[in-house]
Amino acid sequence: MKYHSTRLGDFDLQEDEVLQFADGLYGFEREKRFAVLPFNQEIESPLEWMQSLQNPDLAFVITDPHLFVADYKVSFLDHEKAEIELPPDGFCLVRVIVNIPSIYTEMTANLVAPIAINPEKNLAKQFILTTVEYDTRHYLFSEEVRKSAAPGAK
Amino acid sequence: MLVLTRKIGESIRINDDVKLTIVEVKGKNIRIGIEAPRTTKIYREELFWKIRKENEAAASAKAFDLGKVTQLLQEKLKKG
Numbered sequence: 001m002k003y004h005s006t007r008l009g010d011f012d013l014q015e016d017e018v019l020q021f022a023d024g025l026y027g028f029e030r031e032k033r034f035a036v037l038p039f040n041q042e043i044e045s046p047l048e049w050m051q052s053l054q055n056p057d058l059a060f061v062i063t064d065p066h067l068f069v070a071d072y073k074v075s076f077l078d079h080e081k082a083e084i085e086l087p088p089d090g091f092c093l094v095r096v097i098v099n100i101p102s103i104y105t106e107m108t109a110n111l112v113a114p115i116a117i118n119p120e121k122n123l124a125k126q127f128i129l130t131t132v133e134y135d136t137r138h139y140l141f142s143e144e145v146r147k148s149a150a151p152g153a154k
Numbered sequence: 155m156l157v158l159t160r161k162i163g164e165s166i167r168i169n170d171d172v173k174l175t176i177v178e179v180k181g182k183n184i185r186i187g188i189e190a191p192r193t194t195k196i197y198r199e200e201l202f203w204k205i206r207k208e209n210e211a212a213a214s215a216k217a218f219d220l221g222k223v224t225q226l227l228q229e230k231l232k233k234g
Contacts (some may be wrong), residue, residue, distance in 0.1 A: 007217070019199060025209055026206045026209050027205075027206035027210050028207040028210075028213070039204070039220060039223075039224065040221065040224045041220070043221070043224050043225075043228070045224040045228075047223070047224070047227065047232060059213070060209075061215075068229065072155075077192065077193075079192065079193040085202065091192070096194075097208070097209060097212045098212065099208065099212040099215060100215050100218050100223060101215065102216065104218065104219075104222060104223050105226060108224075110205070110209075110212070112204075112205065113201070113205045113208070113209070124187055126209075128195070128202045128204075128205055128208055129196050130201070132194070136204055136208045137208070140227070141226075141230060145230070149183055
């Protein structure tokens, strides 16, 4: 089926490729259907777009937190896995939402509310972690890089 | 909003399986104990709103240069 994204243009998606959020996302509870699309058509990137199929204007940038935070430990409880139809020992993908401000090196990821994905059934849910001390704005770039970026550098 | 008055040590039961108890009152701080099934999500209201606001901020980020962002990240991941 054909869909349109304000940022990315038209794209095709099979029904079994639709990422379904039964409960939407925090603040976007009615957004239940998304497509995961490559961030950049030309080059490979650790980022991806999570484009709403209901609202062409709505898209989130997501990434695998383990690429940036080596010791990011998130283990979902059995009942949380059950919410995306995963058995207790089932494998789930973890993604976090990235916020890209005008100074790119200051981009942050929300490590407190990761998204768990059942990759086989394409079911997803955003969970709030309450047992660990993470940031909703975790810088992806080191302080060194951020300090050396010229003001207003793009 | 349902508002109930409790004394220290008294409780409120929600949905049969959730129990709130006023544990202690110290000045302006009130310590509340919560007994609930493991499957119950419990967090401070501010955190709930913080997550919502962060999602909204991420969703409404201004347009950016995809190529430049990717380039910066590739450089970073190469360095490790």
